[in-house]
Amino acid sequence: xxxxxxxxxxxxxxxxxWWFVLTVVSVLRRDLQAPRDxxxxxxxxTVQRPxxxxxLRARKTSTQLVIVEGALRGTVVPLGSSPIVIGxxxxxxxxxxxxxxxxxxxxxxxNGNHWIVEDLGxxxxxxxDKTRVxxxxxxxxxxxxxxxxxxxxxxx
Amino acid sequence: xxxxxxxxxxxxxRSAELVLLVGAWLIGVFAWILVDSATGESSFGGWxxxxxxxxxxxxxxxxxxxxxxxADPLLLPSVAALNMLGLAMIHRLDIAATQRAISNGSPMxxxxxxxxxxxxxxxxxxxxxxxIFVTDHRRLQRFTFTAGFAGIVLLFIPLLPFIGSEINxxxxxxxxxxxxxxxxxxxxxxxTIFFAGFLVSRRHSLALIHNKILGVGVPRAKxxxxxxxxxxxALLVLILERDLGTSLLLFGLFIVMLYVATGRRSWVLIGATxxxxxxxxxxLAFGHVRVRFDVWLDPFADAxxxxxxxxxxxxxxxxxxxxxxGWGQGYPxxxxxxxxxxxxxxxxxxxGLMGLIAIxxxxxxxxxxxxxxxxxxxxxxxxxxxxxxxxxxxxxxFIVIGGVTRLVPLTGLTTPFLSxxxxxxxxxxIIIAMLIRISNAARAPEVSDADLVMRQDDRDD
Numbered sequence: 221x222x223x224x225x226x227x228x229x230x231x232x233x234x235x236x237x238w239w240f241v242l243t244v245v246s247v248l249r250r251d252l253q254a255p256r257d258x259x260x261x262x263x264x265x266t267v268q269r270p271x272x273x274x275x276l277r278a279r280k281t282s283t284q285l286v287i288v289e290g291a292l293r294g295t296v297v298p299l300g301s302s303p304i305v306i307g308x309x310x311x312x313x314x315x316x317x318x319x320x321x322x323x324x325x326x327x328x329x330x331n332g333n334h335w336i337v338e339d340l341g342x343x344x345x346x347x348x349d350k351t352r353v354x355x356x357x358x359x360x361x362x363x364x365x366x367x368x369x370x371x372x373x374x375x376x
Numbered sequence: 377x378x379x380x381x382x383x384x385x386x387x388x389x390r391s392a393e394l395v396l397l398v399g400a401w402l403i404g405v406f407a408w409i410l411v412d413s414a415t416g417e418s419s420f421g422g423w424x425x426x427x428x429x430x431x432x433x434x435x436x437x438x439x440x441x442x443x444x445x446x447a448d449p450l451l452l453p454s455v456a457a458l459n460m461l462g463l464a465m466i467h468r469l470d471i472a473a474t475q476r477a478i479s480n481g482s483p484m485x486x487x488x489x490x491x492x493x494x495x496x497x498x499x500x501x502x503x504x505x506x507x508i509f510v511t512d513h514r515r516l517q518r519f520t521f522t523a524g525f526a527g528i529v530l531l532f533i534p535l536l537p538f539i540g541s542e543i544n545x546x547x548x549x550x551x552x553x554x555x556x557x558x559x560x561x562x563x564x565x566x567x568t569i570f571f572a573g574f575l576v577s578r579r580h581s582l583a584l585i586h587n588k589i590l591g592v593g594v595p596r597a598k599x600x601x602x603x604x605x606x607x608x609x610a611l612l613v614l615i616l617e618r619d620l621g622t623s624l625l626l627f628g629l630f631i632v633m634l635y636v637a638t639g640r641r642s643w644v645l646i647g648a649t650x651x652x653x654x655x656x657x658x659x660l661a662f663g664h665v666r667v668r669f670d671v672w673l674d675p676f677a678d679a680x681x682x683x684x685x686x687x688x689x690x691x692x693x694x695x696x697x698x699x700x701x702g703w704g705q706g707y708p709x710x711x712x713x714x715x716x717x718x719x720x721x722x723x724x725x726x727x728g729l730m731g732l733i734a735i736x737x738x739x740x741x742x743x744x745x746x747x748x749x750x751x752x753x754x755x756x757x758x759x760x761x762x763x764x765x766x767x768x769x770x771x772x773x774f775i776v777i778g779g780v781t782r783l784v785p786l787t788g789l790t791t792p793f794l795s796x797x798x799x800x801x802x803x804x805x806i807i808i809a810m811l812i813r814i815s816n817a818a819r820a821p822e823v824s825d826a827d828l829v830m831r832q833d834d835r836d837d
Contacts, residue, residue: 229410230702234727236406237734240399240457244450244741247392251449286580294581294599375580 283361283374290370291317303329306367320344320368328359335359335374344368389449390441396453397437401430404460407703411468414704422467425493429463432500443507444816448745451815454738455793455808459496461735462794464703465722466492472709488715488796495798499805506809513813517757520573524606527566530559531613558799560622564768565806567610567626572760574603575637579756582638618664621789625771627651632767637760672785685712689721689780700728715796717788720780736777743770749815762814765807
């Protein structure tokens with residue numbers, strides 16, 4: 221085979237290889253844009269009623285409560301969409317066997333994407349980080365809720 | 377009503393996958409033709425090999441359509457292109473070996489490309505079986521500890537007498553019925569399942585609960601103990617087998633998965649520190665580590681001895697330049713182990729920098745798609761498993777190509793999908809099958825059309 225033909229084929233193969241790679245990349249790009257393109261197709265109807273996707277996503281933001289300090293250390297409590305009560309009483313959602321904890325000590329209530337902490341008139345107080353909770357307070361992920369000897373954190 | 381439903385229908389892009397798969401096959405055919413025409417060889421019966429490879433890929437595509445219709449469309453074509461390029465390069469090196477045998481008058485070597493094709497068949501059979509039998513990746517979580525145990529056993533098998541065999545100073549192979557197999561390649565898949573399953577159940581405790589030791593938060597032994605045990609056992613076995621590449625791979629995998637599971641950057645720092653300390657100790661303790669390290673720092677100090685391989689590889693890259701010498705027109709056979717560890721240097725010589733960048737982009741695309749499947753999956757086990765499997769491919773590519781190009785010390789691993797080596801090919805097709813399974817779960821619509829009809833009927837009441 222002649223030198224010229226060989227070098228044409230040599231470059232031709234590289235072009236073919238790059239054409240393949242760029243086609244893959246273009247499919248990848250279209251794939252990434254797909255959700256954005258699909259948006260205008262879902263009209264006002266979905267605004268009136270939340271789409272099934274949206275409700276699923278909202279349910280997904282619900283978090284878990286991890287006990288990081290105290291007798292129940294390491295326990296993970298899944299949080300649903302209903303309020304939970306923490307206290308010494310057997311009917312509390314999280315029962316803490318601790319002399320510094322009142323019978324019904326504190327309540328966690330979901331509000332949108334947040335969890336609200338309320339002190340239920342406890343003797344020794346409920347703390348978020350170092351601040352005592354006197355009014356209903358937002359419990360942010362990354363802060364610690366302390367009740368008696370027990371500390372807990374929110375986690376996704 | 378039907379109009380509303382169509383808006384929820386997701387494009388599966390299966391046809392794009394088919395077109396790209398045919399493209400990948402044609403690239404391989406093109407390469408094969410160029411090899412034959414440049415070397416003047418065409419007696420290898422290449423067409424049957426090429427057609428059977430194409431048929432296998434088509435069957436694999438059919439199984440994806442049937443078993444994982446929403447799966448990522450780019451994973452299979454990308455690895456198919458890499459596999460086809462690898463086959464063409466092994467074929468090309470076979471021809472070089474035959475020509476040398478003729479000029480030396482030594483006995484004809486058996487071509488390796490047919491064996492590699494057989495392994496490709498086995499790899500794709502494994503791929504198909506995984507897609508058919510693992511219908512839900514979450515079921516693998518049940519086998520967390522079984523997988524951990526299996527991983528250690530697989531790593532340990534080559535050390536046993538009689539079936540284990542030592543090749544080139546490393547004891548990594550077993551011989552069964554004339555086939556040699558490297559069980560460590562399958563072990564990395566099993567250990568990824570173990571790490572993912574274990575970390576998923578402990579990630580909260582690992583991220584949040586610490587015992588303070590000297591002011592540094594250290595996780596409880598209960599949370600991390602089993603993981604450390606399995607990992608140390610794996611490293612110990614690999615040190616006994618003198619397999620640097622796989623130990624580096626498992627170490628990196630371990631750090632990546634801890635980081636992803638807990639989201640704590642301190643793990644990366646701890647990992648980097650341990651790697652430096654471990655590497656330093658290995659340098660002092662083992663002669664073969666010291667040789668690798670010295671060759672990395674100055675390969676030309678002993679260019680005809682210990683540095684020979686890497687020096688030849690660098691000359692190969694230099695000879696290839698930007699556009700390469702063209703298929704069959706360079707001298708990649710001069711590098712020892714050009715078919716396995718140094719296939720990148722063979723491809724770099726004949727396809728040049730442009731070809732090598734295209735190949736690296738294909739690896740990057742595989743890693744990107746794997747990571748995307750990991751992010752998009754809804755269950756935490758799937759997240760961790762996908763990121764672990766992706767990390768295995770990404771790290772392995774980095775370790776071996778970095779070694780060949782003298783970016784990091786050479787440790788010796790196969791290049792995924794390109795290198796000659798059956799166990800690696802089978803293990804990597806298993807990894808891709810699992811990623812396809814996870815991406816199918818991630819991309820499938822959350823609500824089926826039938827569900828949607830029922831929901832809307834409820835609301836309309």
